[in-house]
Amino acid sequence: xxxxxxxxxxxxxxxxxxxxxxxxxxxxxxxxxxxxxxxxxxxxxxxxxxxxxxxxxxxxxxxxxxxxxxxxxxxxxxxxxxxxxxxxxxxxxxxxxxxxxxxxxxxxxxxxxxxxxxxxxxxxxxxxxxxxxxxxxxxxxxxxxxxxxxxxxxxxxxxxxxxx
Numbered sequence: 001x002x003x004x005x006x007x008x009x010x011x012x013x014x015x016x017x018x019x020x021x022x023x024x025x026x027x028x029x030x031x032x033x034x035x036x037x038x039x040x041x042x043x044x045x046x047x048x049x050x051x052x053x054x055x056x057x058x059x060x061x062x063x064x065x066x067x068x069x070x071x072x073x074x075x076x077x078x079x080x081x082x083x084x085x086x087x088x089x090x091x092x093x094x095x096x097x098x099x100x101x102x103x104x105x106x107x108x109x110x111x112x113x114x115x116x117x118x119x120x121x122x123x124x125x126x127x128x129x130x131x132x133x134x135x136x137x138x139x140x141x142x143x144x145x146x147x148x149x150x151x152x153x154x155x156x157x158x159x160x161x162x163x164x
Contacts, residue, residue, distance in 0.1 A: 045123035046150045049159070052127040053140050053148070062143035071149030071160040074101050078116075079153035088118050088156070098160060109162040113139040117157040126157050 054064040078101060081092055091097050096104070098114040115136045120126045130136035139145070145161040152158075 043152060045126075046152050048123035049127050049150055049157075050148070052124070053159075056131070056140060057143070060141055060143075062141065063146070065148040065161070066146060068147040068149050068162070070105060070107050071102070071147060071162055072151060073149070074098075074105050074107070075114075075149045075151030075158035075160045076153060077101070077151065078114075078158045079151040079156040082116070082118070082156040082158075083154040088116065090114055090116060102160070102162070107162070109164055111144055111163040113142070113145065113161045115139050115157075115159040115161075119155050120157070121155075130159075 050065075050067065057064060078092065078098070082088055085093050087093060092101070099109075099112060102109060102112060115130055117126045117129060120129060130140060139159075139161055142161065144163050146163050148159065148161050150157070150159045
């Protein structure tokens with residue numbers, strides 16, 4: 001039986017799963033993208049947040065997170081759903097949490113977390129807000145996470161972290 005711990009801090013949701021889900025094998029991580037497209041997106045604000053996060057991780061001795069387009073798609077879809085459906089939560093209108101959304105996308109993980117934000121006008125503001133929040137900062141600085149994806153739709157942000 002797998003052990004699952006879920007911790008909620010305001011707009012932060014973290015899960016640590018000991019071992020893989022029964023019957024599921026870990027997804028192979030996506031290959032790292034080249035330096036020119038390290039964020040995997042054309043959105044300047046999303047690239048800025050990804051860069052700031054990796055700069056912070058480097059400053060505390062963590063490896064840079066590898067952009068994973070699968071995680072970014074999950075994040076973008078959640079940001080879009082929050083904006084279009086008028087809610088702000090880790091749990092969507094169908095009752096799915098970030099881990100349900102990752103599994104529905106075919107992503108198996110050993111550990112994962114999600115940060116969300118809304119209303120900020122720049123990626124820098126989102127990053128600064130997350131760093132000021134102990135729970136969000138814990139996700140950003142968790143050296144156990146190896147991959148991430150960021151989604152932005154209108155003023156809704158979702159940042160998904162994972163270790164495969």
